[in-house]
Amino acid sequence: MSTQRRPFPFHEFEPKWQEHWVSRRAFRAANPGDVDFDHSKPKYYILDMFPYPSGDGLHVGHVEGYTATDILARFHRMRGFNVLHPMGWDAFGLPAEQYAIKTGRHPRETTTRNIANFRRQLQAVGFSYDWDREVSTTDPGYFKWTQWIFLQLYNSWFNPVTRKAEPIATYTGPDPDSVRLAYVAKMPVNWCPQLGTVLANEEIVDGKSEVGGFPVERRPLRQWMLRITAFADRLIEGLDGLDWPEGIKLLQRNWIGRSEGASVMFCEESGGAKIEVFTTRPDTLFGATYMILSPEHPLVGSITTEVQRADIEAYCTTVASKSDLDRTELNKEKSGVFTGGYAINPVNGERLPIWIADYVLMGYGTGAIMAVPAHDERDFEFAQKFGLPVREVVRPNEAVEGCFVGDGVAINSGFLDGLSTPDAKRTITTWLEEKGLGRGTVNFKLRDWLFSRQRYWGEPFPIIWEDGRHHALAEDELPVVQPDMDDFKPTGTPEPPLSKVSEWVRYSEKAERETNTMPQWAGSCWYYLRFCDPVNGNRFVGEEADRYWMGQTGQPGGVDLYIGGTEHAVLHLLYARFWHKVLYDLGRLTTPEPFQRLVNQGMILGPDGQKMSKSRGNVITPDAVIADYGADSLRLYEMFMGPLEQMKPWSMKGVEGVHRFLARVWRLAMEENQEGKWVVSPVLADVPMTSAQARVAHATIKKVTDDIRALAFNTAISQMMVFTNEFVNASPRPLDSLKILLPLLSPFAPHLSEELWQRLGFDGAASTQTWLTHDESLLIDNEVELAVQVNGKVRDRLVVARDASKEAIENAARLSAKVLEAIGSGTIVKVIVVPGKLVNVVVK
RNA sequence: GCCGGCGUGGCGAAAUGGCAGACGCAAGGGACUUAAAAUCCCUUUUCGCGAAAGCGGAGUGCGGGUUCGAGUCCCGCCGCCGGCACCA
Structure with missing residues (x-):
């Protein structure tokens, strides 16, 4: 018995407190309008990226971010904030559907089971979520509002004059369907014949399906798009x-990829067709020596001469059959074919041969370029390969080798000669605009968001089709719930699984339901909005709840702190911002x-320094760590590993280290008696702290407070270790030491802190104490070294x-025997005194 | 290729431009114990001298620079990790 006993009985008190917190709804946050709502408290909304409840259960990576937010949530509660700290489930997704296909069990069943497991695991770590606010994206009461927001997008357009989303009724043009923020277009999608399903770009790795590694081809299908x-x-x-890491902001800026330039009209020589190109370097217009159209460009057919037609068609066929992977591999070597056609350069009337090449993308700009091989590396490479002329029109300010793409001075460019690149850009753009040959334009890499998926386990669209036209369902018809199915197998065609349920598809005599689902x-x-008001049946979020939790700080962003992994740096964080802006514009x-x-929290690696994966066999599960060392040890270790944002490897020895620390804290308060029972330590006494003890105690209050604010949890913990080392041998041991330590420790190790607080008979709970402030005067020693x-x-x-005084310090330093010895025969040039730190004697 | 981030003991790491290595792990030694576990104490960047207390030198990826003083700031390299990738 005694040999197996743990250094402290965490296995007894941890489940006890977890049960206590859940059953008492200890961390419920009151909303404005609730009877117990306190208007005097400031709000603090701290959010985790909610998990996909996978069958594998909670990962230690989840625990890292969630512990960080939990510490901050508990800290802010103790500092008198009304804290919103919710949790929910991002529960639609492919794995549940794949599992359903394999077993025939409804995805809702596996999803419900996985959610129950995740909830159990999160509660076993002792997170202080307000479980009354739990939401799941798969709950019809939730996705009713996801569908409602889709209808807001569908019923809006972006007014370029006001630069805002507005109700579609304010659009006065002929075809409202052409400007809706949610619209239908025929788009190529990733179709995987082996899996019998369409895949999102993120599910494709190196041109093959992430699951199974099967080839993926492009097929044009009717798709819902969002006009992001x-x-x-x-x-x-x-x-x-926004207070975001600069790296993440940059990632988003690059993803959006704004570039300023000009569009220029070229005229095809024989047929007179207009070919519009986009260029960021209109100043190099005189250096254009040929043009290139994307193989998919609509003018390719009419421009191609009969002599060239066979070659062109062969090339287009090859390109069309290429998967993205093949096309990427082709990048190493430029390819293309001459159409036989010519265009006229509007600035000098020169004839430019028109080629097609797959390095020109139909999806960016106009799908056509003017090639300036002297000042663009890709054009240069292409010109080299096909023997096309290169004409220099920008002189570099200092000599460079090879193709010059930088700014310089215009040459061989008629009226632009002698102008610097920025001036030449302005001059030529004005000239083009005056002649009606072009204008200044801005282009983006960002594409509209392909918003439909051919899946069962997702939100159905609140849309019906009648006579080939789409119509929105009325708000009171929401939610549109997927029908139950027995057979989740793919149809074998790109028709969505829902199309198999004909009685559901049929909406009326004439109308059918949309069978795609949302991604x-x-x-x-928008889940962060629903957390503010999770059971509101009348609105996606109540106005007052939104104003209180998301507003009132005077800053643009509503959530005060959002912690999660870098993998969502672009897509999720961009999509959410987009929806938010639309709802904001519409006054919601x-x-x-x-x-x-x-x-962003850093990734936790396996003990071998590799990314954790089942195949490597280096996965650490929170459940196993909790069983051996307890939830507090798990929390504390993950925070002690290193800086939150850094990548770091797991070490079970490190877990033991913090576990020993918690055992030492336990023994500050408790001692084992003759019968092997834990009793309050007899060395504890109501005596004042010595000045040395008080100094450590107040230094700890200060450092823990500052470090939590800075999210430097690792150093906050090491300071509490210093504190414990100071008091562990004290006898008598002042009771005040625990009155100070336990509340400071409680955000990190809430179970142990609460248990000791109770056993010592202190008033209230450790987690509801007012956060301590340090006494600066106690930190000061009368003498300094x-x-x-x-x-x-x-x-x-x-x-x-x-x-x-500085003078006194300097004089004392000058008298030091060791200093005099070090000076030797040199002379003192000056003496620098940094009070409290050091003296530097500068000698020559 | 382009854009970010990071390089400090055997390991995880710490250090408002001011005594590099706090705190933890591992290792070694000791106390307690019949023994072990647990616990407690001591040592631990490295090299040289010394029996020892100690004394001296070197040291934060590499090379320069700024400064009384650089892990920290500036310039140029090298290495590792992550993201994007023909965006005209």
């Missing part, structure tokens, strides 16, 4: 007001941005009074 490109500029501008991103785009929300401050340096090398130490 209309918000490109707003999405870039909005980043300025997994949909539910996660109070702030223009969802997340004010963002922090200074290092005495000669030319930067430490030669002696000096103990002086705290308030000694």
Whole structure:
């Protein structure tokens, strides 16, 4: 019995407190309007990226971010904030559907089971979520509002004059369907014949399906799209007001990929067709020596001469059959074919041969370029390969080798000669606009968001089709719930699984339901809003709840702190910002941005320093760590490993280390008696702390407080270790030491802190104490030790009074025997005194 | 190729431009014990001298620079990790 006993009985008190917190709803946050709502408290909304409840259960990586937010949530509660700290489930997704196909069991069944397991695991770590606010994206009461938001997008357009989303009724043009923020277009999608399903880009690795490694081909299908490109500029501008890592902001800016330039009209020589190109270098127009169209460009057919037609068609066929992988491999070598046609350069009337090449993408700009091989590396490579002329029109300011792509001075460019690149750009753009041959334009890499999936386990669209036209369902018809099915197998064609349920598809005599579903991103785009008011049946979020939790800080973003992994740096965080801005423009929300401050936790690697994976066999599960060492040890270890944002490897020895620390804290308060029972330690006494003890105690209050604010949890913990080392041998041991330590420790190790607080008979609970403030005067020692340096090398130490004058310190340093020895025959040039730190004697 | 991030003991790491290595792990030694576990104490960047207390030198990826003083700031390299990838 005694040999197996744990150093402290965490296995008894941890489940007890977890049960206590859940059953008492200990961390429930009151909403404005609730009877117990306290108007005097400031709000603090701290959010985790909610998990996909996979069958594998919680990962230690989840626990890392969730512990960080839990510490901050508990800290803010103790500092008198009304804290919103919710959790939910991003539960639509492919794995549940794949499992359903294999076993015939409904995805809802596996999803429900996985959610129950995740909830159990999260509660076993002792997180202080407000479980009354739990939401799941798969719950009809939730996705009713996901569908409702889709209808807001469907019923809006982006007004370029106001630069805002507006109700479609304010659009006065002929075809409202052409400007809706949600629209239908025929788009190539990734079709995987072996899996019998369409895949998202993220599910394709190196041109093959992530699951199974099967080939994927492009097929054009009717798809729902969201017009995120209309918000490109707003999405870039909005980043300025956010406290996000600069790297993430940059990633988003690059993803949106704004570039300024000009569109220029070229005229095809024989047929007179207009070919519009986009260029960021209109100043090099005189250097264009040929043109290239994308193989998919609509003018290819009419421009191609009969002599060239066979070659062109062969090339287009080859390109069309290439998967993305093959096309990427082709990048190493430029390819293309001459169409036989010519275009006229509008600035000098020169004839330019028109080629097609797959390095020109139909999806960017106009799908056609003017090639300036002297000043663009890709054009240069192409010109080299096919023997096309190269004409230099920009002189570099200093000599460069090879193709010059930088700024310089225009040459061989007629009226632009002598102008610097920026001036030449302005001049030529004005000239083009005056002649009606072009204009300044901006292009983005960002594409509209392909929003439909051919899946069962997703939100159905609230859309019906009649006579080939789409119509929105009325709000009171929401939610549109998927029908139950027995057979989840793919249809074998790109028809969505829902199309098999004919009685569901049939909406009326004439109308049929849309059978596509929304992507997994949909539910996660707005869940942070639903947390503010999770059971509201009348609105996606109540106005007052939105104003209170998302507003009132005077900053653009509503969520005060959002912690999660880098994998969502672009897509989720961009999509959510887009939806938020639309809802904001439509007057449904109070702030223009969802997340004010963002922090990315670093990845936790396996003990071997490799990414954790089942195949490597290096996965650590939270359940196993909790069983052996307890939840507090798991929490504390993950925070002690290193800086939150850094990647770091797991070490079970490290877990043991923090476990020993917690055992030492336990023994500060408790002692084993003759019968092997834990009793309050007899060395504890109501005596004042010595000045040395008080200094450590107050230094700990200060450092833990500062470090939590800075998210430097590892150093906060090491300071509490210093504190414990100071008191562990004290006898008598002042009771005040525990009155100070336990509340400081409680955000990190809430179970142990609460248990000891109760056993010591202190009032209330450790987790509801008011956060302590340190007494600066207790930190000050009357004497300080200074290092005495000669030319930067430490030669002696000096103990002086705290308030000694600079002169007194300098004189004492000059008298030091060791300093005099180090000076030798040199002369003192000057003496630098840094009070409280050191003295540096500079000698020549 | 382009854009980010990071390089400090045997390991995880710490250090407002001011005594490099706090705290933890591992290792070694000791106390307690019949023994082990647990616990407690001591040592532990490295090299040289010394029986020892100690004394001296070197040291934060490499090379320069700024400064009384650089892990920290600046310039140029090298290496590792992550993201994007023909975006005209």
